[in-house]
Amino acid sequence: MGFWKSLFSSSETASGASGRSAAENGAIATEPRIIFSTDREIDLYELEELCDAVGWARRPLKKVKKALHHSFLVVSMWEDRGAKRRLIGFARATSDCAFNATIWDVVVHPEYQSRGLGKALMKFTIKKLKSEDISNITLFADPQVIDFYRRLGFMLDPEGIKGMFWYPE
Numbered sequence: 001m002g003f004w005k006s007l008f009s010s011s012e013t014a015s016g017a018s019g020r021s022a023a024e025n026g027a028i029a030t031e032p033r034i035i036f037s038t039d040r041e042i043d044l045y046e047l048e049e050l051c052d053a054v055g056w057a058r059r060p061l062k063k064v065k066k067a068l069h070h071s072f073l074v075v076s077m078w079e080d081r082g083a084k085r086r087l088i089g090f091a092r093a094t095s096d097c098a099f100n101a102t103i104w105d106v107v108v109h110p111e112y113q114s115r116g117l118g119k120a121l122m123k124f125t126i127k128k129l130k131s132e133d134i135s136n137i138t139l140f141a142d143p144q145v146i147d148f149y150r151r152l153g154f155m156l157d158p159e160g161i162k163g164m165f166w167y168p169e
Contacts, residue, residue, distance in 0.1 A: 033080045034088075034117065036124050040074040046087045053109050068092065072101060073132075075125050077108070077117065088112045089121045093129060093137075101129050103139040122152050 044061045052058070068074055077089030089108040095101035103125060108118045129137055141149050146156070157163070 034120070035078045035080045035085075036121075037076045037078065038074060038128065039076070040068050040071070042068065042074070042076055042087070042090075047090060050087050050090060050107055050109055053111075054107055056107070070094070071104075072097065073125065073128055075121065075128065077121050077124075079112070089117060091121055091125045093125065095129070095132075095134060097132075099134065100136045100138070101134045103129075103137065106139070118148065119152065122149075126152075 044064055047064065048058065048061065071092040072095035073093040075091045076087060079086045079088050087109075089112065091103055091106040093101045093103045103122075106118070106122065106125075108121060126137060139149065139154065141154075
């Protein structure tokens, strides 16, 4: 339980269940830690590999870079094994910087899904948005992940769909 409790402490680093690395416990191998970062300087090729792993369509890297630059919040989730770090999750949010934020591009590498890490990524993202006094958080979800977001407290618009979309012809 210490692992999950440490995910939401004031530190942005989470380590194994004991809170100590394998090296501190006398083991040779380094126990992996999950680290969250809000640094928006992400290797775009690593991010592209993560998105490829879940089957997302490729987007022009120039546009991805621009989207990151203009996002209110960028959250990356890393597996840290000492000298080796691997990008395993990502989310970002846009905002009016006062009342509203919309979460975009939530992704967790398939090898790390069904371990509670998507939930941890979303809780970290929501916590960061709430710490900026954002009170209205929205997102768009594909049908196959609606239940995931419902379990995190999101709901479909109770008054019906208020959102509207415009797409170029």
